[in-house]
Amino acid sequence: RTNDRDVVVTALTTKGFWVSDIADAPGNYSGLFVYTFNKPENVAVGDRLSLLAGGVQEYVGATQLSFPLYESDGGEQFAPPAPVVLPADSLCDGSRPNNAWLEAYESSIVTIESATIPADFRETEPGTDSDPDYNQYLEYGQWPVEVGDGCRMYVVSNATVPGFNPIDNAGVDVGPITGVVSYVRAGGHKWMLLARNANDIPVAPESTEQDTENPPGPPWPLHPRTPQATQLCEHDHEHARASHGHTRPTKE
Secondary structure, eight states: TTTSEEEEEEEEETTEEEEEEESSSSSSEEEEEEEOSSSSSSSTTTOOOEEEEEEEETTTTTTHHHHHEEOOSSSSSOOOOOOEEEEGGGGGTEEOOOOOHTTTTSSSSEEESSBBOOOTOOOOTTTSSSOOOHHHHHHOOEEEEEEETTTEEEEEEETTTTTGEEEEETTOOOOOOEEEEEEEOOTEEEEEEEEGGGGSSSSSSSSSSOOOOSSOOOOOOOOOOOSSOOOOOOSSOOSSSTTTTEEEEEEO
């Protein structure tokens, strides 16, 4: 619902946009991705939406609103919520990301203060086993970082920060890094930070390749996307959580 809430556009991409209910703090299921299939029209970062409706779907694990109806109220522009710093001691559950805790931040803008690209993140030597992270980087552009107590998250920056080469920074703590939180279960269960621009990765060199008039916005981890619902994955999605009138399956 939007009539009594401040649902504000926080980021745009070529396939949709993200919104947050700025009346709620990040970490309270206040973010959502709105999938428009093509570049969204008549909406800009900071717009308050007077109408937002559609079908709630899970796309490779990420919650999204598909086939949406939306309308900006055309009034006051709002500043998107400032990135919330995720505490390092909450990011991991042992050697894996803390799924239940991170889910509350899905589609919110966050910062991770320390994030080290693994030292062995590089092209696989001939005659050795291939590195799944490197292969998926070549295919989708996502690169790994070690966070918290040693679990891994992933960053997608190929479209928005083209001047940054993660392979050249293997072994380096590139934090703080900022982005929109997303989740992907293809090729394993992965939490992503989708970088919006070079400001989200301060160690990145300045680049003149970015189109400043028509920036691509945060990329989606898997491309191309298709507007279809996906089946529930093998972990427990039976317990749904309500968030401002929609439910979000848990990623456990």
